[in-house]
Amino acid sequence: MMSLPKEFLADIATEYELSPKQEKVFVEIFSSEKSDLEIAQKFYISDSAFRTRMSHVYKKFSIGGKGTGKRNKLQNFLVDKYRSSNFSESNQVERSPENINDLVGKVRLNIREIILDNCGTMKVLDMTQSIGLNDIYTNVNILEKITSRIRKDISQIQSEYNAENFERFEIGKVSQERIPGIEIVKRYSKLMVLGKPGAGKTTFLKYLAIQCIDGDFLTNLVPIFITLRQFAEAEKQPDLLEYITQIFSDDTVSALEIDSIFKNGRALILLDGLDEVREADYNRVLKQIRDISTRYSHNKFVISCRIAAREYNFEKFTDVEVADFDDEQINNFANNWFKSKNPEISKKFISKLEENLPVKELATNPLLLTLLCLEFEDYLDFPTNRSELYERGVGVLLSKWDAKRGIERDQVYKKLSLRRKEDLLSQVAVKTFERGDYFFKQRELQENIALYIYNLPDAKTDSEALLIDSEAVLKSIEAQHGLFVERARGIYSFSHLTFHEYFTARGIYTTSNGLKNLVNHISETRWREVFLLVAGMLQNADEFLLLMKEKIDNLLARDEKLQSFLNWGHQKASSIKLPFAAIEIRICYFELEEDSTFDDTMRATIDLNFFHHFLEFRYAELDDLANYLLNDYSLADYHTFKNSIVLDKKFQSLFTHAFYGDYHVLSKDIESILNFDLEPNLEYSLQHLKNKLPNYQQDEPNMKEWWKINGYNWIQELRAIMIAYRNIGHDWQLTEEEMQFNEEQIELLQKYYDANGLLIECLMSDCFVTREVRDKIEDELFLPIVEIEKRKEQK
Known part of the structure; x- marks a missing residue:
């Protein structure tokens, strides 16, 4: 909870006619970070007396409700009251507060509305309206070891699953511990949060800012959220500290006060989207981040960046990776998404995911999960033609996601149209899938890319130059689109088996003799999705x-x-x-x-x-x-x-x-059959078979012993009757x-x-x-x- 100046609170207490006893408790609660117990002990009153005083305070402010809800309502009311008054300027700014806590409280109040405006909502893809971040947010898990830096042989990875009988999720599964994102931020003072496109990096940083400003996380710090692309493109290219000062409108917080916050290590600095900075601005932005994180090293810094997007070197920062969503996170996201519409839709959505594992694979990526929710909303089902759904998913990753946010990236393969990119991915997919290779070495992948580039107009013909270009293309596909993922050092796969199958189907569908070659795999289980996708295309x-x-x-x-x-x-x-x-x-x-x-x-x-x-x-x-x-x-x-x-x-x-051996129901079964219109010989044979059975109800032990001795022959006689009269049971x-x-x-x-x-x-x-x-x-x-x-x- 944020601290407010005591003088301001005293004025409010007078305005709302609080008694002296009520005023003491009121001022202490909202000017400090003490617990209710500590405040009660300070004024030598019981817990019951403390609650009684506060109940009268809430009545004076006409605040109803129960529990912590009343406290939060009053806190928000006081914050708004403080911001609308001139008290901050006239009583605080000019006299440079001796207590850093008062300054932190003041700056938090001034930045609260800015944080809520910039971080409180989200709107992605084809959403018709924004949604509250807290309404949709699902807790993020973090991997402390970057998967692409783990050393493994390709044989080690392949041995972890059976190519003919594997769980689809095993291809992208990681064995290391998943740690809640909030815990990681508490654990490290300087973090570089890496993740695939659409992994939820920006949402995570915005969530940290909201949690902090709402008093639920690192309440003694001032959250500052910066979109690095906007900073890089700001007029007159201000330095980072100056840019942060400009966030506060009407000079409500001075540069000296920001400097004081930073020098005392009381800022949570969230720098989002290092990968989105243009090449021309990149080195300057890197220098600014290094300078401010070195000069004010006692603050908390969190930077987000796509995996494989940029070369950087922040010595004091710890690199971590956003983990894919697991089942619990997928379910929580879906429940949050549909709860305002109809909770039953969420149950149906989750049930449909379980029925369609290739679709569920995509749900491990928050951006693609959002796409699935949007698709599901209209018809309460996924499109019957899966190829159309996957095509939209690919489109989101290849172009739509960046285009929606107005991001233009420096592409080493700008000459490749969207169709050419898809053709390249299809060529790699078909070649690797036909061999049963779900994982491939970087060198081999680069050679496949180089072969494709070589056949394009105006391509370089020098093999070494082609290989260099192919590495740049590979890294661009990985960082900008997330369709290739480095599973271990130098070992790649498609981000989802679903996309490997989709591009394989696309490659077969667009080539001559593709269909004739495909049917040769009709009895191979792993080709099943490819057949369905081709049929849909x-x-x-x-x-x-x-x-x-x-x-x-x-x-x-x-x-x-x-x-x-x-x-x-x-x-x-x-x-x-x-x-x-x-x-x-x-x-x-x-x-x-x-x-x-x-x-x-x-x-x-x-x-x-x-x-x-x-x-x-x-x-x-x-x-x-x-x-x-x-x-x-x-x-x-x-x-x-x-x-x-x-x-x-x-x-x-x-x-x-x-x-x-369920002999206790055999007589009833036969009676049920005898009720049918049977030919006489069949009816006689069945009755004769029934008469051989001892009376189960009168002598169960004897029936059990009889069945051990005669059961096999009785079954064979039944089979003979079924074959002779019904031509079944062969x-x-x-x-x-x-x-x-x-x-x-x-x-x-x-x-x-x-x-x-x-x-x-x-x-x-x-x-x-x-x-x-x-x-x-x-x-x-x-x-x-x-x-x-x-x-x-x-x-």
């Missing part, structure tokens, strides 16, 4: 999706056993006459067969989640399918559905319970030798399922596909090769 995705379909069908084309499995699904679906697409029925039966056919090991291996996604795209559950038929089609269709798919689902449930894994699936076939079947899942996801995305091609693909999903060829001949 194409004006017409017909050719691409047909290439995918052909490649998928060929995965199982030469395996007779797997073709027999697909043929069973086709025959089963064809036997049921319902007003659905055949693929929907085939999907239902592949899912049923997976549950009742494969053992635990194989079931754990084969993932059929995409089946659910496809059906949910049209209907939520089987019950919804039934209601759909009942409402929109004939009663006959409903009964057909009930006595086919629903009945088979009941059999699958019975089999699953038996397989896992033991593709364990029956006669010619039908048994080996490990290689199981792996191949999983790749087939995954690839079809990817194709279905492309169809469900926002890519453009003609109705004819969409119908053809859906109609032929999961069909055996023989049937596909037959349909081609018919056409």
Whole structure:
């Protein structure tokens, strides 16, 4: 809390008719930094008497509320009252206060409004109005070791994750401790805060200024926030101390008083955006910072700068790095962003992030997280076409962020248009992604950049000069756009795997034969996002999706056993006459067969989640399918559905319970099936199977022992009934030798399922596909090769 002059407070006490006892407590509270207990002890009164006096004081000022809120309201009122009076000039300035605390209090009062105006709000990107900094601010974490200065071999970094089965966040994950930013500022007197573009450096410095002026942090210091670009471009090029003095309007604080504040080490000097200073002004600004930080070394200094942006040497400063946002920070930011609109939107936003990990990766950068919040606001969802979302994110980093703030940077590659920059990044992305290299040495990266530059008009042809230029280009991309990040000394990667995938997709999409080459990776998990992005980029995705379909069908084309499995699904679906697409029925039966056919090991291996996604795209559950038929089609269709798919689902449930030894529900399961309209032989067989079960309720121990001895045979008899009467439950894994699936076939079947899942996801995305091609693909999903060829001949 800021200290006010006692004479001023005494005048206010008289004006508001405070009693002598009330005045003593009132003046002491707002003129010193003593605690309530210390003040009570000074006047020899109890804690209760102290609170009573203050409650009367608040009434005199007509201030209501509870707790510290009343104290803050009165403090702010007194500050405004003081600023609107002439007391500061007439009683303080001329007599150079003997107590430095009084001077600090006076200067804090005079700079308060300036700090609130310059640091109290933020407006970035396409925000239609400013938002209060305290309303949106999320605590920043700091890394004490700069990641780009850590020595690691590329093999060490690569060993930290599995290229075929890794958590996406691991590529940018750091192992060192993350320390709250406020704690770091307390710990060091001189800090150089480094960070990637959009990491929140400026917001952090503004937050420090607001916290300080509001009395919540370093309350004995005067916060001074300077945008270095504005200082560098100021008229007549004043020195830094003179520029700081000019901040105070109407000479409310003199240069001598500022000098006194600095000499007594009572300033918190926040210098923002060293990287934004033009090359022509840079050396002069560096000298000014060195001079003032050396001359007034007992003050606190915090400078912000982008990583890799500038060469500097501040010997007494400690370099630290702003850490990427973690899950907790992302959630806090989202909650703050949406709380004034609707807290439920925040929950939905966070849920959607969890469903879209490539999108969530971008949220680790505060600037891109802001973009995601803005995108989400309009439709309460992210764009279905992810390539468009990522394109906007790239646009923010490549040009929009600096342009919005009016910053022109000295670019060593000014001749490269926005498209050329994207082409360069795409060339690097494709080459490295195809090799599975998520991390690459600086020399290799420079050579790729040099190769691109070499092929441009008017480029240098000398290899050494090209390599020098390529290093400058690399550092510019890193510092100005943040799309390359130095993960360890001399080892780079794209800032986010999402952007690596985006530029890979862009490179494939814009080159001849790119699509034909891409489909060769149809069964490689790490290419999944690239496929989705390419589909979204194409004006017409017909050719691409047909290439995918052909490649998928060929995965199982030469395996007779797997073709027999697909043929069973086709025959089963064809036997049921319902007003659905055949693929929907085939999907239902592949899912049923997976549950009742494969053992635990194989079931754990084969993932059929995409089946659910496809059906949910049209209907939520089987019950919804039934209601759909009942409402929109004939009663006959409903009964057909009930006595086919629903009945088979009941059999699958019975089999699953038996397989896992849940014998206590088997009789109920069979009773449920017997309620269906069954053919006599099936009804007899089921009843006979049910009669074999002991009465579980009457003799549980006997049932348990019976099941140990007879359970396997009972399950096999159930399977035989399912195969004979329903054509489901085939033991593709364990029956006669010619039908048994080996490990290689199981792996191949999983790749087939995954690839079809990817194709279905492309169809469900926002890519453009003609109705004819969409119908053809859906109609032929999961069909055996023989049937596909037959349909081609018919056409």
